[in-house]
Amino acid sequence: MTSNLDQALALLKAGELVGIPTETVYGLAADAAQPLAVAKIFAAKGRPNDHPVIVHIAGKAQLNDWAMDIPDDAWKLADAFWPGPLTLILKKQPHVSYAVTGGQDSVGLRAPDHPITHELLQRFGGGIAAPSANQFGHVSPTTAQHVRDEFSTESVSLILDGGACDVGVESTIISLIGPRPVLLRPGGVARGAIEAVLGHSIEHLQNAGSAKIRASGLLDSHYAPRTTLLTGNQTQMAAAAEARAGQKLAVLHTQAPLPQGDTTLHILMPDNADEYAQMIYATLRDLDTQGLDAILLVLPPDEPAWLAVHDRLGRAAHQKMSKE
Ligand code: TXA
Numbered sequence: 001m002t003s004n005l006d007q008a009l010a011l012l013k014a015g016e017l018v019g020i021p022t023e024t025v026y027g028l029a030a031d032a033a034q035p036l037a038v039a040k041i042f043a044a045k046g047r048p049n050d051h052p053v054i055v056h057i058a059g060k061a062q063l064n065d066w067a068m069d070i071p072d073d074a075w076k077l078a079d080a081f082w083p084g085p086l087t088l089i090l091k092k093q094p095h096v097s098y099a100v101t102g103g104q105d106s107v108g109l110r111a112p113d114h115p116i117t118h119e120l121l122q123r124f125g126g127g128i129a130a131p132s133a134n135q136f137g138h139v140s141p142t143t144a145q146h147v148r149d150e151f152s153t154e155s156v157s158l159i160l161d162g163g164a165c166d167v168g169v170e171s172t173i174i175s176l177i178g179p180r181p182v183l184l185r186p187g188g189v190a191r192g193a194i195e196a197v198l199g200h201s202i203e204h205l206q207n208a209g210s211a212k213i214r215a216s217g218l219l220d221s222h223y224a225p226r227t228t229l230l231t232g233n234q235t236q237m238a239a240a241a242e243a244r245a246g247q248k249l250a251v252l253h254t255q256a257p258l259p260q261g262d263t264t265l266h267i268l269m270p271d272n273a274d275e276y277a278q279m280i281y282a283t284l285r286d287l288d289t290q291g292l293d294a295i296l297l298v299l300p301p302d303e304p305a306w307l308a309v310h311d312r313l314g315r316a317a318h319q320k321m322s323k324e
């Protein structure tokens, strides 16, 4: 009998798409060596094709297959954090297709820390191109069912079910193609942990447009639920709830609840950043099915541990009330 993993390998080799689990979010995978297969990812997601996708590899031993002129810092980071939620942007090898890199001479590489996908990568041997397995701009998937909800069985016939993702937000992205490492997207590995390994502080590039780096996770509107999402502090959200009295609302907060209305659903989120990150996308997806008029979210503390969560909430929100 063929296992799911055998099936996934056959589909990838045949140039088809497969949903794969990672520790961050689920990915929509294609053979990175087949530009036509990679093109199917863009078509299925409705994603503009000048956006680069991350190439997933089994580990450090495959780095040289995809990247060249690799600086010492990249080896240090791979040593410290792979397999894990860290993507390194490096100069690409000539064979790496522009379909993968969005026309750029750099490639994003990461070794995911999930037993199923790790085995898949080891048996596959090559690289697996995979963005998050969601429609362009929508909330990222953290369960196999979320992926099923996003794509028809025609475009994605197989999804490997690896359970709920441990980290829950995407990988941290560090660019190593300039004179100094730059943080392009905060994520599963904390900025401070990276700085500790490198021995110096790193710049956080907040405005990708100004630096001519195309990275879809850096677009302003991204990771968004379908329901209107408002974010702000406790006072602002209390005022917003009052202004919307009678509407069907959900209020997300990490501390004291806002005044209760009959039509308001109160959701107490964890006050620990890692636990919050793990469940935020699933929570937003669940709320999207409840026919709400709006989701009001009291922002968590403005502290370094919450950097990735703030980044995603900032992009998911339709209306932001806090000064940022
Ligand atoms: O955790 C993750 O990173 C997940 C899982 C599936 O691995 N993947 C993910 O992929 O978030 P995606 O495509 O949704 O976001 C990857 C980000 C995008 O913003 C993409 O533009 C950026 O990585 N990226 C990839 N290659 C790049 C490159 N050469 N230069 C700049 N940005 C790059």
Ligand code: MG
Pocket: 131, 132, 140, 217
């Ligand atoms: Mg994405």
